[in-house]
Amino acid sequence: MAKKMELMADDEVKLCLVGKALSSATRIGILRLLYYNSYNVKEIAQKMDIPASSAALHIRVLEEADLIQIKQQPGSRGSMKVCSRKNDYVNIRLSGNDPDVNQVATVSMPVGAYTDCQVIPTCGLASSQALIGFEDRPGDFFMPERILAQILWSSGGYVEYKFPFLLQHNIVPRRLILSFEACSEAPNYKEDWISDITIWINDQECGTWRSPGDFGSRRGKLNPQWWDNGVSQYGKLVTVEVTETETLINSKKTSEVCLEHLALNPEHPITIRIGNREDAEFVGGFNLFGAAFGDYSQDILLSFVY
16 A cells, blocks of 8 residues: 655745755665665665765655654675555645644444454344344344444443544544434434433543433334335434543533544544443443444544534
C-alpha cells in the first residue's frame, strides 16, 4: 500500500526540511535509486559516483526530512546502515482550515464488525440476505460471516468495537460524536419493554440511554422483504457526544466524562462498548441496526469534530 506524507503550510519546520531535501538533484537521484531496492551508504555512493562522505551527508538530509528510513543491519565488518524509501507520495496543502469552522472526520462501522461480545438468548444476527448461524446460540456470534450482519440482538451483555483514530497526530478533537440506531430486545417484540443501554468509550462509562421498547408494530423502513413481521423492526437514533467538559446523549447531559478522560491516542484504537450493565434497573437487552435495517440508513458512526 502506498505511503503518503501529508503536509500543510502550517507545518513550517517540516515543510522547510522537505523543501531542502528536494532542492538537490543528487538527493532526488538517491530517491530514484531507492524506488525498488534498499542500499547501504557505500553502495549508494558507488551507484551515484560520489564520495561516501557526500553520500552520507545527503542521506542525513533525506532522513531528517522523513523521506527515507535507515536501519542498522549486520555487515561483514560490524553493522552497516541500510537506506530505504519511507514515503511514496508527498502531498502539500497550501490552504488552511478556518479556526472558526469545525471540520468533521467520520468512520462508519458495520454492526457485525465487533471485536468482542457477551450475548444472552434471545440473541442472533442477520445480514440483508438471511440469518447468520442459528438464533439463541451465542457461539454463532463468532462466525466469520458476522461481519455481514445488518442487525444483531441480545437479551443482555454487550458488543464491543475498535475504531481507528482518524486525525493526524497534531490535531486535537473538540468533540467525539457516536451515533447508532438501537432499541430494546424482547421475545418477538414488545413496544413498552424498557431497557437501560449503556455506552462506554475507552473503558469510561459515558452514560445510559433508556430505550422505551422493542419496536415491531410496523415494519422498519429499510428492512429486506424476507424479514418477518412480528419481530423487532426498527430503533431510535442514539447520539452520544463527548465534549471538552461533559457527555451528552441525545442532547441531555449524562455524565462528567470529557475528552480528557478518554485519553485519546493516535497510536491506539478507540474502544466502544454498547450493552446492559448487570445491575441496571432495566436489563431489557438491545437491538443494533445497520444501514440495511430499521429506519436509518447508517451503520455505527464515530465522528471527530476538530
